Amino acid sequence: MRVEFGVLGAVGAWDEERTPLPLKGPRHRAVLTRLIVARRQVVPVARLVADLWDEPPANAVGALRTFVGDLRRGLEPDRPPRTPSRLLVTEGAGYALRAAREDVDAWRFEETVNALGDAGPARVLERTTEALAWWRGPAFADFGDERWLRSPRARLTELRLHAVELRAGALVALGRPVEAVPELDAHVTDHPWREDAWRLLALALYRSSRQADALSVLRRARAMLREHLGVDPGPRLRRLEEDILRQADRLDPDAGTAAVDQVWARATAAYEGALGSRARTRLESTVGLMRDLAVTGGGGLEAARRHRVAAVAAAEQLGDPELTARVIGVYDVPAIWTRSDDPEQARRLVAAAERTLRSLGPAGQDAARCRLLATIAVESRGTLPRDLPPSGALARPSQAAGQAEEIARRLGDPSLLAFALNGTFMQSFRRAGLAGRRDAIGAEIVALAAAHGLVRYEVLGHLIRVQARCAFGDLAAADRHAIAVDGLAARHDLPLVSVFTTWYRALRTASTGTREAAEAAYEEAAASLVGSGMPGLEAGLLPLARLCVALRHGGGPPRATADSDWGPYEPWVRPVLLTESGLLDEAAEALRTVPAPPRDLMFEAMWCLLARAAIATGDTGLLTKAHAQLAPAAAEVAGAGSGLITLGPVTEHLTAIESALR
Incomplete structure (x- = not known):
């Protein structure tokens, strides 16, 4: 039910x-x-x-x-x-x-x-x-x-x-301002501090041939803002008043936008007429659109994920494995974060790719097989390399990544190789201390993509190198890659990219600045995630960053407390919060049942948090495990390989563990 x-x-x-x-x-x-x-x-x-x-x-x-x-x-x-x-x-x-x-x-x-x-x-x-x-x-x-x-x-x-x-703005844009006026009038009465609502009301009145009423509304807004808040109207309200007074042409519906809409409508109609009922062509075209939509921003990314799964299911219903392979494989959107935004959808995609691989058979279709294997490797992000494959699966995700890379190199296809290397990156977390391996993957992707005009993969390669250089504390090199990323994003209209560079700069501030500066930088970085459509990245990240700042800088309890939404990090954060609150018995109990951290970009950071709690509670068994897990990363900075947070050099944590074990 x-x-x-x-x-x-x-x-x-x-x-x-x-x-x-x-x-x-x-x-x-x-x-x-x-x-x-x-x-x-x-x-x-x-x-x-x-x-x-x-x-x-x-x-x-x-x-x-x-x-x-x-x-x-x-x-x-x-x-x-x-x-x-x-x-x-x-x-x-x-x-x-x-x-x-x-x-x-x-x-x-x-x-x-x-x-x-x-x-x-x-x-x-x-x-x-x-x-x-x-x-x-x-x-x-x-x-x-x-x-x-x-x-x-x-x-x-x-x-x-x-x-x-x-x-209300949509009603005005559609030429129905009269309908918007009463709703907006009630809205500004209940919420008089919202300048955009006043602007929309004045615009709706003007487009309803009520110029005097529109100017009266703007005067009311100015008086209210000055009297109650002591501020002047913002630039958009002031500009609208000036435009109404001189009856500016741009207050009329945008003729340019109307022309664009007309071209789009005609092109869509022509497309529909040309394709008719050719479902297979429509499916492939739809997924191509979803690939472009995924890099436009939060709503586009979420819609792309949703429609992609529906397209794959529709392709499978047609019973054509070659078509299904193309529909699955054409969505080669670069992926940088190691936790899926929608694990259930990812599992469904991996299962579909596995079924399609079996249907294709062992011979031929090398490019299709490569894309399916790379899809398995990318969509299985967050899967522990030590996990057994699901029942009936063809291979572990790490094996799928290796097979995809081998096929792509043999075929000599740059775009295939870039996609396969993305899968290799996603499966490069079998243990701590592999930042150097990922740096090499990033360098190859950058060189390959730059040589063949694969802009989105060039961005991916630079972001991987930002993470890897941060892991080694080489912020100067990380800066160069972040600048390259921002330049590519600006030239090619890739708005989501700034989320990662903004968080990197917050990490940089946390590494070199004061606690106050670090907290302010992370607040700004968190704002960049709003509406990004990346819950796998967003969940629990701001409180985790605040906690890391507090633990590194000291000087008082962290702003992030047990009241915070820790998202997927809660099991490994809770023991530390308990020890910081002096609840050592509760912390010891939490440590007895805590699972091993996932092998992803936060692996070293989670082990360092567990080690800190284990030192406070005297859990020598867990300390021994933590030392063994962290030792391969002795040359790295804990957590910094994420490009988002830092807990300082791993050697500091290893030294603390060794002292506690003596």
Whole structure:
């Protein structure tokens, strides 16, 4: 049974027929809401207890388990006894709500609005109208000012206001300003500090042939801003007033944009007419578009991922393995981060590539096989090299990377080789201390891409070298590669690239500047991630960076605390937070069950955090393991190989471990 959850109003849950499901009392709803706020991540029992009660009773943990049991029965009434819940799951020492993204109205709303990107006004109007209709009242309406709700409530409220303004702007752009006026008038009355809303209202009035009213609105905005905030209107409001006074031509609908839209419509119609019902050609063309869309920004990247999986599924339904191989393999978007943005989609793509490889057979189609193998290697990022392949799989991801590289070199195809080397990079984390190997991969990609005009791969190669040079503490060389990346991105309109160079410069500040400067740099870097469409990178990164700054610079507790959303890093951060709070027994217990860190760009950093906690608790067994794992990286800087954070030289951590083991 599908269950929908709603928090855009009073918290509720409904079955497939929109029948409300019983959630019982306020504490039950609080547990469910706290898990929704965690966005599918595990929330430890201790965290839930602390959030549910200001002063937890002696039986708090038992009461929490009762609430969870009641919720499970309410949400899955037909679940057989003694079978695990598929929605409210127990994982480790905590709980998680594993609802699908589309089944939680807040998640669906955020994804819809953030995905609009550069969408045309008709699409914006359609999607914002639909999304705003999901609101039934203020977000989390049946809760007060709980600490853990402040940030998600503020984020959703801000996004709703943004959606209202997007919708109004779309109405104006579509030549329907009269419809936008009453909505915008109510909007500025309720939210008088939003300058863009005042600007849209004045523009809508002007385009409704109400010039005097438009000027009156701008005067009201100026008076309000000066009287209550002590500031003058911003440049966009001032420019609009000047344009209205002189009735500037540019206030009329943009003729240039209309001409572009007309050309696009005609070209689309010609394309449709030429292809007719040729589904195979359409599929290949669609994936080619998705490849370009993926580098345009957050909404484009998310849409590309979603449509790519649908295209692969459609190709498989046609029963043509050669077509499926082309549809899978043409999406050769360079990948730099070692954690997937959507692990479930990645697993589906890998499974499809495996099936297609088997269908192609052993002979011929070398280029197609190469692209399928490279896809497996890239999409299996974050998979531990020591993991066994899934049942029926043809090879480990690391073996797939090697096979793809061998085929590409034999064929002498530069674009194939660049894609294969991306897979080799993604599988180059079998142990610590391999920054030199990755630096060589990056150097080959840069040379290959520059020689053959593969701009996106040239960017990838430079970014790999930024990471590798940071791992060796060679910031001067990292600077050169970051500058090259920014230059390529500016010339070729690659907006997502600046996320990585902005974070690199924050790392640089953390390595050479004060604690205050480092924290400010990371705040700026975190802002670059908003709307980027890269949850695999964004989740937990800012609090982790803050923690690393605090541990490196000292001088007080980190700004990132147990209240932060640590995302995928929580298991390895929690013991350190407990030791920093003096809770050594709890830290020791956490260390006894902590899993080994994933072998990715954060591998050395996570082991250093574990080592710090193990030193504080006297866990000699874990210290011995940490020393063995970190020793190959003795010449590197912990965490800096990510190009994002730093915990200082690995030798410092090894020395501390050795002292503790004496």
